[in-house]
Amino acid sequence: MNEVVAFWILSVIAVFGALVAVRKRNLIHGVFALLVFFAGLSGLFLLLLAEFIAAVQVLVYIGAVGILLLFAIMLTERVTGDDDRRVTSRGWFWGLVVTAAVFVVLLLPAIQQLPPPKAAQTIDPSVKELGHKLMNPYVVTLEVLALLLTAALIGAVTAAQGVRMPKEEDSPE
């Protein structure tokens, strides 16, 4: 019973956050609404007893991605937009159709009363198990990802450093 109430509360928060994030023209408001959506999502993970994922959701999405978005917004010129203006574009109809289609596809298993996939039950949600999984079967993937991220990091640093360099003379081609 409690879980159901919690689920509904969290879902409403998440959907509300997502809607506001799309509708608001004020970018900062939009970002914070997006973060509300992430928080709701994290709560839903918690309900599924996936506490590690929930924590990582907060840590990565709210903590890191949110701040990143805020920094990006700081570099834009017009932060606060006009909230009264309509946000919808002319293609809103097709957008609606696609959304509905995706929604139906997601609901299909429930509609067809199929049994839920078995894999979901076999996953042990403990952090230790997750760690072992990452370090044993998926270690190569992990390392490759780490390498990629490091490369991206170094690239970003180099890109940021390049700005400080003295401007070179435009050489005639």
Next chain:
Amino acid sequence: MSSPTATAPNYELIQQDGLETSLLEVSMGPHHPSTHGVFRMDVKLDGETVVDLQPVFGYLHRNHEKLAENMSYLASMPFTDRLDYFNSMTNNWAYALAAEKLVEIEVPERAEYLRVIMAELTRLVNHISLVGFFINDLGALGTPLLYAFREREKIMDLFEQASGARMMCNYFRFGGLRNDVPEGWLDRTREVVDRFPDFLDEYEKLLCENEIILSRTQGVGCLSRDLAISAGITGPMLRASGVNYDIRKVDQYGIYNRFKFRVPYTDDDVGDCYDRFMIRMLEMRESIEILKQALRDIPGGDIIGKAPKIFKPKPAEAYARVEGPKGELGFYLIADGTPKPYRYRVRPPSLINLTVLRDMCLSQKIADAVVILGSIDIVLGEVDR
């Protein structure tokens, strides 16, 4: 000597490709915790870096000079207290010196000694409080400042016993002092002076080796020797820029030639906030030396020379200057034969030391601008007059 630039160099904004950034204009002051009074800095920031800085002042302007030109010579004396309200004694002295130059009054021996004692006590008061404020600007929570005020309190008690007031002493008169010090005052002063070095040791232990203070002050707000001379910087700030120039030694006004003391200065051409801070710390030790000698040698006798009942100098001009704690404090008087000065001019060290504020602050961080202002040591009563 190379000719120094007339205006400060301009900071070149690094224009980034693609990203348009704009400058942030911040008006620091007149109500800002660390502008040392009603002082304003119009700062343009590129991120946290100061790109442009314009000092704005005059909020405390009361036209002290005009006031003094409309009243008798003596009546201006209490107003000089209010110039640099930390150092009323040295302000009094500078004014008395200028007036004494106009009429040539002999100052009695005892009065000369007491003048030196008062001036050096004032220097101690000013330097400890300034160092306290300076560390406060660095972000300490007032601890050094309150230690400084604890010691200042003792010296203020001495001032109060001698003159009746703690800050606005109004103690000097043309030809001497207003009254003699009360009985036992010299002993109490000796006690305070003897114990002052203990406090300085403690203070130095607290501040002078602190890594944060070192890294915050060294290389910040550098002032070259040539610019310092050209910009008329005086006092500890000038000596921190590597010029050995102390008016106590150069002019030897009063009886400073009788005392053995040294003038600390740097040899290198850095002149950053750390140098200014350290020079003041070292100067206090020398002031204590002077005080010890003066308290040892002080004779008895009269306290005021034969001054005319009505102070009415013949037409003449006089410029007298003293080594105030903040720098050269000068008084320029033009007498026209009436009991009022025809022209009365104060050469305020704080104001002239501000000339280079912009030069020192450019391309520093905003936090440094505050520190640099603190290291200049201004008092708005004197800047604005």
Next chain:
Amino acid sequence: MSHTVGHEPILGKFPGLEWDEEAGALVVPAAQAAKIATWLRDNDAFLLDYCSNVTGVDYLEREIKEKVTNEAGKTETVIRIEPSRMDIVYHLYSMQKQTGPLVLKQRTNREQPEVESLTPVWRSCELQEREVYDLFGVNFMGHPDQRRILMWDEFEGHPMRKDYTEPFDYEWEPTPHDEVLERHQRGKVIV
């Protein structure tokens, strides 16, 4: 001990340079001020590298009674009218030679006072010349940044001039001896 700078060697160098004995000052012809100042700063005999004090002095037109001995050997009182003028005074010292002061004066008229700025020679004149401009209304030619410094920008007049009168409502503050107090006591004005 500080040594005053002898003025005799300077007098011959520049035409138009005068020595004002009463004030003990060199009076510089307005057009040559910067040239003479630079020379004084750079010449090895003077090296006046430090300009301590800059200020203006406003002299109104005034009558002076003087006792003059006339040809017959009799003293008689003569009334002489001294014209109004504006002096800009510079006190120069040498930090390298530890000498000084040498007083330099630029003289100009009161009505349209205009002198050459010495800021390019000594930076220390920057704020002080601004102050003289603000309080005396003297125009300094060649000053890099001539604005009001102590008074606010909208202020009219130059308060240090001898003939300046305060405006009626200039920073008016009621005091107990004012009529405001009377009205206050009668309960009509709540201040």
Next chain:
Amino acid sequence: MSLEPLTLTDILIATVPLMLIFATLFAFTTWLERKALARIQNRIGPNKVGIPCTRIGLFGLGQPAADGIKMIFKEDIVPRGADRLFHLLAPILALIPAMLVLCFLPLNFPWIKNIQGLVKPFMLDGAVIFFFAITGLNTLAVFMAGWASRNKYSLLGGIRAVAQMVSYEIPLVLSAVIVVMMVGSLNAAEIVKEQADEYWFILSPWGFTAFVIFFIAALAETNRSPFDLPEAESEIIAGYFTEYSGFKFALFFLGEYIAMFAISGLAVTLFLGGGDGPGVTMNPEDQGLATEAFPGLSAVWFLAKIFALIAVMIWLRGTLPRLRVDQLMGFAWKFMLPLSILNILVAGFAWHAEQLDNTIITVITWVISFAVLYGAASGLNQLNRGKVRPREYKYAE
């Protein structure tokens, strides 16, 4: 893991006492801080406010209550042009995460035993990670306040806060990683148990290094001196809460102190043995609870350790000036980050050495790791310091 239904009573037992206790401790800490700072600065500090309508001063213990009442009745000023919604939300957002993480501290209050339902929060497998995740939300609140105030000082403070918190979170987490490596668990109760069984981690060289790094980073995370740049009074007035007054300011204040408690509590959990102490035996099998000489003893130990850390924070605040922005960042990236990465390596080797279970090897490992870490710290310090050192001055006779 048991999955008994969570009842309302359980929730109330778990949260309400915690909030009450820490709110009271907050009030006491403000008094303590003012009093201690006053004594450090040779003042008396608050000494007048005691029992109302009497002359009983009680050493000024009534001061926090008086301050609280004043804060509530003060006018709440929102600047024109400010974002009213965010201006309101920011102090709340600052308080919630700070309060939330308190329940991840392994505090063995006696009434905790009465919780019937779900596991205690600190028995969560990812308690430590949760802690860091939720503490990070504080950054958003600070930025929100800075942005919503529409004040340049606030904005500068907000930007400083974000940059600083993001930077210092890395050494903070990396130093906590050492403990997680040594214990092999993110479970707070297990970490405490391990320390009770073996030794407090602060006693080992790598643990000590990690603790120092953690403590410094914690100072930066909670905006305490000498890292109080976001609220630097002498530079940017009060930073992000320049435009806050009344109860909103009180909430920020509360949030800041609760965050101090929380992060000190984590430091106690990770390095200082949690509720371990004389008269306490840890037994995590019983849901992380302890056998105590009398009920609540381990909680008292825990709080005492928190207060010891807070006393050091107050002491530092009374002594040190503030760093500059670039030095702050340099310190995080050029000193703390390399040192904490090195520390992880050292700790890894040391862990393997300890597995050998040989006293001599263990001692040698400890000595070597101490030497390596101290050498590295000194070297990094020398590198970062550059030409900054005390100078000699000349005297003219």
Next chain:
Amino acid sequence: MTLLGSGIFKGMAVTFRNFVGSYFHRERLPTNDYSWRTEGSLPQHAGDYPKEEGEQLRDTTTVTNYSRNFPMLLHDGSEPMDTIRCVACQICERSCPPQCIYIEKSTEKKEDSSGKMQFYPATFDIDVSVCMSCQICVEVCPFDAIVMNSQFELSTPNRFGGLLLHQGDLLKSNDYYHKIHPEEAAARDKRIADEKTAKEAKKKAAAEAAKKKAEAKAGAETEAGDEKKEVAE
């Protein structure tokens, strides 16, 4: 190589010493309660405050023996207006730098404490919101009539009238002056007495001289008179 962070630790040692010292050394705590103090002898300087039980008496007369605040008018005897020293010469009014003294001279004379007929101030106001406690009025006064008070508790709900001290507020007895500034008052009284005796001695001498002269003259006159008489006779 110095210890890592040694400067910071040294500073912390200093603050710790001050923290502990503030509990044990009285002189480390310069903060004093100025407004609450027991009766008895006045402290020499601000650091000497007695901290005792029952410090309930609120005395706002003075802080120390030396402090000065605003001027007051002295009178010698019990009846203030009859023994006022001020003769309304208005020198202080003219030399006051901020022009805060306002005096109206009386139209007729009356007896002062020594029985001499003198003018007296009909109005004597000091605007303490303007006064800057410079003490120049005290210095210029030739009659020792105005001296500095040291009462500091002057807050008032009235911005104008409350800060304008009238003659009644300003008049204080010489005994009060002795109480607040003993040394200064004794010195001043001594000087007045010296001057008085000197004056009297001078007067006496002058009188004697005059007498002698008169006698001599009278002698001469009598002689001359005698001669005249003789001549006449």
